[in-house]
Amino acid sequence: MSTTTDRPAADGTTTPGPTAARPTDRPRRGVLPALRFAVLLLGAVLALVPFYYMIIGALQKERDTSVRGLLPLPDNLTLENFAGVNQSIDLARSLLNSLIMTAGVVGCTLVFGLLVGYALAVLSFRGQGLVFALVLLVQAIPFQLLMIPLYVMVVRYFNLADNYLGMILPFAVNSVAVLIFRQYFLQIPRDIFDAARIDGASEVRILRSVAVPLVRPAILTAMLVTFIGPWNEFLWPFLVTKDATMQPLAVSLANFSQANSTFQDNPMGAVLAGACVLAIPAVVLFLLFQRHFTSANLGSAIKG
Amino acid sequence: MTTLRDTESRSGERGAQDSAPLPGRGAGKPAPRGRRLQRLLGEHPLGLLLSTPYTAFVVIVFLIPFGFGVWMAFHDFFFTAPGVQVPHPFVGLDNFRQVLADPAVHQAFKNLLIFLVINVPLTVALALVLAVGLDSVVHWKGFFRVSYYVPYVTASVATLAVWIYMFNGNGVVNRLLGDLAPDPTWLANSGLIMPLIAVYVTWKNLGFYVLLYLAALQAVPKELHEAAEMDGAGAWRRFRSVTLPAVRPVTSLVILLSIIMTGQIFTEPYLLTGGGPNGASMTPALLMYQKGIQQGQPDIAAAIGLILVLAVMILSLVSRRLTERKG
Numbered sequence: 362m363s364t365t366t367d368r369p370a371a372d373g374t375t376t377p378g379p380t381a382a383r384p385t386d387r388p389r390r391g392v393l394p395a396l397r398f399a400v401l402l403l404g405a406v407l408a409l410v411p412f413y414y415m416i417i418g419a420l421q422k423e424r425d426t427s428v429r430g431l432l433p434l435p436d437n438l439t440l441e442n443f444a445g446v447n448q449s450i451d452l453a454r455s456l457l458n459s460l461i462m463t464a465g466v467v468g469c470t471l472v473f474g475l476l477v478g479y480a481l482a483v484l485s486f487r488g489q490g491l492v493f494a495l496v497l498l499v500q501a502i503p504f505q506l507l508m509i510p511l512y513v514m515v516v517r518y519f520n521l522a523d524n525y526l527g528m529i530l531p532f533a534v535n536s537v538a539v540l541i542f543r544q545y546f547l548q549i550p551r552d553i554f555d556a557a558r559i560d561g562a563s564e565v566r567i568l569r570s571v572a573v574p575l576v577r578p579a580i581l582t583a584m585l586v587t588f589i590g591p592w593n594e595f596l597w598p599f600l601v602t603k604d605a606t607m608q609p610l611a612v613s614l615a616n617f618s619q620a621n622s623t624f625q626d627n628p629m630g631a632v633l634a635g636a637c638v639l640a641i642p643a644v645v646l647f648l649l650f651q652r653h654f655t656s657a658n659l660g661s662a663i664k665g
Numbered sequence: 666m667t668t669l670r671d672t673e674s675r676s677g678e679r680g681a682q683d684s685a686p687l688p689g690r691g692a693g694k695p696a697p698r699g700r701r702l703q704r705l706l707g708e709h710p711l712g713l714l715l716s717t718p719y720t721a722f723v724v725i726v727f728l729i730p731f732g733f734g735v736w737m738a739f740h741d742f743f744f745t746a747p748g749v750q751v752p753h754p755f756v757g758l759d760n761f762r763q764v765l766a767d768p769a770v771h772q773a774f775k776n777l778l779i780f781l782v783i784n785v786p787l788t789v790a791l792a793l794v795l796a797v798g799l800d801s802v803v804h805w806k807g808f809f810r811v812s813y814y815v816p817y818v819t820a821s822v823a824t825l826a827v828w829i830y831m832f833n834g835n836g837v838v839n840r841l842l843g844d845l846a847p848d849p850t851w852l853a854n855s856g857l858i859m860p861l862i863a864v865y866v867t868w869k870n871l872g873f874y875v876l877l878y879l880a881a882l883q884a885v886p887k888e889l890h891e892a893a894e895m896d897g898a899g900a901w902r903r904f905r906s907v908t909l910p911a912v913r914p915v916t917s918l919v920i921l922l923s924i925i926m927t928g929q930i931f932t933e934p935y936l937l938t939g940g941g942p943n944g945a946s947m948t949p950a951l952l953m954y955q956k957g958i959q960q961g962q963p964d965i966a967a968a969i970g971l972i973l974v975l976a977v978m979i980l981s982l983v984s985r986r987l988t989e990r991k992g
Contacts, residue, residue: 393900394802401798401805404791405812408872411827412815414837418830426830426837473722476715486712487705495723502727505928505950506974509957509966510734511726517744534722564711593820595932596950600958611822615936618826629830636823647818651811 415640418633419443442634445625450617452638455610459592459639462528462609466591467584469533474583478542479572483554484564499536507531512600523604532591538583545579546572585650592643610639734967742964760968770969773947774976776859777927780948781980783863785923789916792871796878797908810879814872821869821932828865829937852938855945862933862946870926874919881915882908917988921981928977949973 417431418424422439430437446452480486481493511531521527553575557567573580595611602608608616614635625631706713738760740753764770799809816824831838832851839846851857885907893903931950934940940947940955949969957966 397798397802398804400794401802401809404795404798405809408812408816408868411824411831411868412819414831415823415827418827426835426840428837428840431837473719477719480709480712480715484707484709484712484715486707486709486716488716489707489712492716492720495720499723499727502731503925503928503974503977505953505970506734507727507730508950509953509963509970510730510737512958513737513744513963514730514733517747531726534719534726539719564709568711568715589818593818593822595820595822600954611820614826615822615932618822618829618936632826633830636826640819640823643818643820644815647815648811651814 412640412644415633415636418630419637421627421630424627424629442627442630443638445627445631446614446617446635446638449625449631450605450610450613450635452610452635454606455608455613456638458525458607459609459611461525462594462598463588463591465525465529466532466535467587469529470535470538470587471580471583473534474538474542475573475576475580477539478544479546479568481539482543482546483551483572496536496539499534504531508596508600516601522601523607524601525607527601528598528609529591531597532594535587538587541583541586542576542579545576549575581650585646588646589643610635614639734970737964737967738971740964742967744961744963756964760964761972764965764968764972769944769947769952770949770972772944773949773952776944776946776948777930779859780863780866780930781924781927783860784867784927785920787863787867788871788874788923789919791867792874792878792919793912793916795871795875796882796912797904799875799879800882810872810876812872813875816869817872819869822936824869825865825933825936832861849942853942855942858934858938858942858946862930862937865933866926866930874922877915877919878912881912885911913988917985920984920988924980924984925977928973 414431417433419442420433420438420440421430422437422441425434425437443452477492477496481489481496515527515530516522519527521530549572553571554567557571562570593611594609595615598609599612599615602612605613605616614632617635618632702710739755739757741756741759742753743751745751795809795813799806802809829852830836834850834853839850847854847857851861889907889911890903893907898906929950930948931954934946934948934951935954938946940951950973953966953969953973956969957963
């Protein structure tokens with residue numbers, strides 16, 4: 362306190378009062394928003410340039426790493442890289458594998474999340490505290506600790522190498538989804554469930570006809586949020602799939618980029634073409650539904 | 666009769682006590698008498714049915730591997746042909762001794778430290794700057810938010826392919842730099858590869874952290890800024906005295922998440938360099954893969970995993986202490 366009262370007094374001899382800072386501040390008013398906009402724009406450009414370059418690189422007939430090659434030169438554009446990558450890795454098959462793995466993970470996450478979230482938030486049963494503790498524990502155990510033993514179990518003991526079940530298994534229990542659904546159900550007025558009970562609905566019926574319709578927006582949000590993870594996942598499917606026909610696109614593309622495929626006309630272009638195929642579904646889904654990432658509040662749930 | 670009622674009411678009490686810490690439970694309605702099932706399983710036995718599959722999964726996919734991993738680290742464990750029964754003797758701390766004496770392990774942990782020293786300040790500073798800008802910008806707000814987030818939702822395998830294309834020997838970055846291009850080039854330079862990975866990871870995850878900061882900034886009451894302005898505080902002073910204290914919990918969280926994520930770095934060194942040159946980009950997770958799966962020493966890998974998790978936990982605790990004491 363003493364320092365703040367000191368300073369104006371000391372300055373007071375030359376410039377009177379605390380308004381001294383104002384005149385120097387005024388001219389900066391116009392500069393600051395422009396500077397702010399420039400910084401934000403620079404950030405956006407830096408975030409997006411690699412994506413632009415991914416597309417340009419994927420379309421180049423011949424590898425052009427010169428500065429001029431940053432521009433889409435019409436005489437150096439081709440779609441052949443997509444055919445090229447398709448020769449080395451079966452894109453359709455890899456995409457299908459990615460899709461099956463992702464659908465399995467999202468499906469398990471939604472079903473478990475909905476059921477357990479509902480049980481934790483609305484019902485009361487013996488062992489409820491234990492189940493909730495388990496949900497939190499799953500959050501706390503880091504994957505590095507599980508990587509090796511899970512690999513030994515899944516590949517050696519369960520014989521699930523090169524198997525969709527083996528790819529899906531470690532991601533099937535997603536405690537984030539459980540917590541999202543639990544939070545959602547907690548926000549729903551309990552009177553709704555009690556009213557259904559008074560009307561004579563069974564607990565199963567209440568779950569099916571009252572709870573599930575109420576949380577439909579949460580289902581969409583949880584679906585979108587969990588889609589990204591398994592679609593992009595590399596480490597685990599890489600560990601458990603050796604058979605190329607079973608590998609998701611992220612794994613087959615990584616293996617393709619590691620193997621120096623010299624028989625390709627433009628190997629780097631082919632890798633980038635594959636990268637586009639891998640990136641586009643997740644990015645498009647995000648761009649289409651980005652509003653759902655934020656509109657996860659209950660207001661829309663009760664109205665909807 | 667009285668004894669039966671006694672036990673009943675007591676179990677009912679215990680049930681109510683159990684439910685107390687859980688906000689989700691309804692008013693502790695006593696179970697109707699005579700329905701043994703409900704007395705045993707709680708008011709809604711359906712809850713047990715709904716949670717059982719999940720619980721079973723957690724046990725199989727998390728608890729058993731967790732215990733198995735810890736067990737493995739203290740035993741001589743190796744792969745055998747299927748169906749062959751071999752003893753795996755208890756070896757105490759032998760695996761840990763072997764790990765701690767391995768220079769490759771030292772290097773891997775040192776690399777993580779280099780990564781952290783670059784990644785954490787860069788992430789915090791850039792995310793904060795962009796979030797503060799986003800909070801007050803009027804035009805193009807949605808565009809900026811989406812662009813920052815796009816790298817975060819894209820597969821590492823895809824984005825790393827572009828980074829390799831940009832940063833290899835005759836890539837566009839070196840072309841732009843001209844004579845300033847580093848020699849040996851980025852991916853082959855043992856002094857530059859870990860910083861490059863740190864910058865890549867910062868770039869990839871920045872959007873997520875920007876949104877975290879933005880949410881915190883939007884919760885700061887406008888009156889605080891106005892009051893500070895009335896008192897004659899300039900933009901910088903307002904940032905330091907109003908904005909920074911308001912986002913301190915987020916900074917704490919960002920640092921914590923960065924540390925946790927650092928322990929998991931695998932894909933970046935694996936795809937960019939395979940851990941090279943000369944182990945300069947080796948990380949513990951990549952080393953675990955090489956030792957445990959490629960070289961068939963899962964017990965050693967499990968020991969590395971335990972040490973890694975311990976290190977990450979200690980660092981997280983230290984960072985929490987430090988970031989909370991700042992205030």
